[in-house]
Amino acid sequence: MKFNGKTIFFSVLIFSIIMVNPPIVFWVNDYCVTHPLTFGWPTLYLWLEFWFVVMIVDFIVAALKLKAWNCSQDAKEIEQVSRPEF
């Protein structure tokens, strides 16, 4: 199996989405029944927020580092094509 930057970006994103969806989020919810607050904030909120931040950081790192996303295409001329009638 081979990895590249995009694969890592999408893997982290999908993993984070799984973490904030059933059944995982409802397993965390079971824990929250006995521990509803952590540091004074709702435990479930903190769990969700943590993974949302992971997604955003993942996106920022990918935007900064991925060669495929470095927007070098901005230097290219885009040839305009007339659309054929149908």
Added chain:
Amino acid sequence: MNLGLVILTVYLFVLLGIALYAAKQDKKNIKDFATGGGLGIFILTLTFSATYHSAYAFMGAGGFAYNNGIGWWCNGLWTVLPGVLFWVWGRRFWFIGKRYGYLSVSDYASDVYRSKTVGVLVTLITMVFTIPYVAIQAIGCSYIFQTISGGMLSYTAGALIFFAIMIVLVFLGGMKGVAITDAAQGVFMFVGLLGGSLWVILANFPSVADAYQAAFSHTPELFTLPGPKGVVTPQDWVSRWVVITFGMMMFPQVTLRFFAGKNLNVMKWSAVFSSIYLTMIYVFTPCVGMIGRILMPDIAAPDTIFPELLLKYTPAVFAALIISGALAAAMSTGDSQLHATSTMLATDVYKKYVNKKADENAMYNVAKVGVIIIGLASVVFALTRPTALADLLVLSNGGVAVLVPAVIGGLYWKRATREAAIASIVIGELLMITMTFILKAAPFGLSGAFWSMMISLVIFVGVSLVTKPQEHTKQVIDSINDFFAEDEEPAQAPQKNLALD
């Protein structure tokens, strides 16, 4: 006239001033009316974000947390992912917009599948389901005017004021005017929602943690799923975020912004900053909704909890300023929706079926007439006082979410066919309407909108596999792949290098 209304009026005049400034730059042609002539990072980030967050941000969100507790933060999925989709999908739309001159998604869908039927279906569905969404903004504005005037202004008057302002904003400046006023409103709603929420909390409790502790002592069910009313089940969770996240990306006011970036770098950073903006704005919203249960246990319309708390617990001037932010949230979405649907009316209906020889100026004028027609339809819908804002949001998103397979399939899958696009849209839409409005069915607890989206995906794939694809679809996808392929990084073995670049 009370102080709140004075501040709101001043705010509206400032907005009109900004729109007038934008109007001076308007080149009076349909292309600039539609795309704004290429927007920069700051304006594109804020116009996308402010358009994405509607009256729901100030009204529906707090109301949902008030009713159902922490399950509301499922919402976070449809605040982070839109930025990612705006970049991943948006850059492909941006390129074909430049190459083939598409001005809207239905323009693209019609051409990529070489089918007028597909174009008409996309136009019709997005226009029809945008009307209830504009109505959400009208309802939000009506609540705001009603609340801030202490009942002096009626619900109907609020809706009519909304209509008048929307018409003026869109008439004055086209996309550039809408984008610039959106940017101003985006800043205002960000500061308003965060600052206003924090003030309300600290006016009643020593800290946010104390506020949560008090809310827990009052209603502990708010802190776990499925919430006090048993609404946020696993099925509700999945249905809600899938339908809203993907549905939102099909609305014309969002898709039009795919074509509006000055260049790819602008698109990329606008997408990143939008994810941050859309998610950060809600930091204190669940707390406000939850303490609303203690501070206003018998509120008639939970959707109004935030403005009501502001008026009760913060100084009048501050409350009015923050509520202007709520108005900003509603109007920045409303004007973008009216602008986008009227653009579709001009480019996808008038130009293609009424007057094929129409020049850019004629289409520009038709778009402006479209603003009045669609705006009026939305206000009439709002005056019927439909259901709660959060439910209306799911309904309108469900209607457009069935377009996802056909629209996105044509960007990536060379095997996609026009027959599949038509079948998936028609059957998906019929299913959505039947399950949501007629049978009111939710098999296995999943919403009708979710089922119709999934079934339309299956139909799209199945029919594509047994029908013959168009050569043009392949050409369009090849042109996209070629444009972006050159700089794709080579795959590397994991043991050699796991770094991103």
